[in-house]
Amino acid sequence: KPIVHSLTVEPDSNQATATLTVNETGKYYYLVLPENAAAPTVREIVMAQGGFSGNGTVSTKIADDRYTATFVVSGLEAVTKYTMYVVHVDDAGNFSAKVDQDFETKDGTPPQFITASTKELPGGRRIQFDFKPSETGKYYYFVREAQNPDNTIKVDDVIAGAQESGVVTSKMIANGHSIVIREDENGNIVKPLTNYVVYSVLIDD
Numbered sequence: 001k002p003i004v005h006s007l008t009v010e011p012d013s014n015q016a017t018a019t020l021t022v023n024e025t026g027k028y029y030y031l032v033l034p035e036n037a038a039a040p041t042v043r044e045i046v047m048a049q050g051g052f053s054g055n056g057t058v059s060t061k062i063a064d065d066r067y068t069a070t071f072v073v074s075g076l077e078a079v080t081k082y083t084m085y086v087v088h089v090d091d092a093g094n095f096s097a098k099v100d101q102d103f104e105t106k107d108g109t110p111p112q113f114i115t116a117s118t119k120e121l122p123g124g125r126r127i128q129f130d131f132k133p134s135e136t137g138k139y140y141y142f143v144r145e146a147q148n149p150d151n152t153i154k155v156d157d158v159i160a161g162a163q164e165s166g167v168v169t170s171k172m173i174a175n176g177h178s179i180v181i182r183e184d185e186n187g188n189i190v191k192p193l194t195n196y197v198v199y200s201v202l203i204d205d
Contacts, residue, residue, distance in 0.1 A: 002026060002088045002096040005066070009084055009101045013108025015074040018084060018101075022058055023065045026090040029055045032073050035081035035102060042098050045087045052076065058088065078108040111135050111168075111202040115176065124192030125182065129200070132176035133168045137204035139177075140165045142185040146195035158201040161185060168202065 006021045020028060031045045032052035040048070046055075058069040076082065081104045088096040114132040121128050133139065140162035159165075163185050168177075181198070182190055190196065 002090040002094055004086060004088050004096050004099045007084070007086050007099050007101045009103040011076075011103045011105045013078040013106045014076050015072055016076060016082070016084070016103060016105065017070065017072050018086070019068060019070045020058070020086055020088070020099075021062070021066055021068045022088045022096070023067070024090050025059050025067055026057075026088055027055055028058055028069055028071075028086055028088050029053075030071070030073070030084060030086045032076070032082050032084045035083050037083070039083075039100070040085055040098075042087050042095055045085050045098060046089070046095070052082075076105050078105050080105050107135075107204060111137055111204040113200070113202065116200065118196075118198050121180065125190050127181040127190055127196060127198070129179045129181055129198050130176060131200065133172055133202050135168070135173065135204050136170065137168045137202060138165055139168055139200065139202055141179075141198055141200040143181055143183070143190075144185055144197050144199065146197045153199050155201050158199050159203075162201075 003023045004020055008019050010017045029046045030053060031040055031048045052073050056069055056071055058067050060068050062068050083100050083102050085098050085100045087098050112134040114134055116131040119128050140159050142161050142163045
């Protein structure tokens, strides 16, 4: 009798990659439904057409009595809970019991600085960096003199060279956040009458 030994689902924002392991060659059938939808029967999974359903062949042997297949389900909604149902049918036409796996798609919207600004504080040796993030996660920044600004700076450069990073809280989202900067990226004290650039990045959860 065909058996589904395992089913794992790795979700992204609008798709999910599923891997199943079974005990013999044959075909798999899958159906993805919203988490709170009524569970389908084995027949409904096998006969499903359209929507988030499909089938494929299981033929890759990974061990004795172990075969695997991987497939991708596309077009899902971001930040949504689903349940995937799978049935395995062997080459003789025998059906396995259905198995299911819950998963939740990720947030595909990148975080944003709703507002971001800098200003010189009295005395000329401090910079105030004010920003309001769009969602929770982490912030990174470094400060550089602006005589020769580098327009090739990338996100990875800011993260790798950050002179400070921190956790974005719900309070920051509601009220914004202020950081007083006294040194540049090299540890040099901020100088009066000097232009600086603050390079900053947000990464969500």
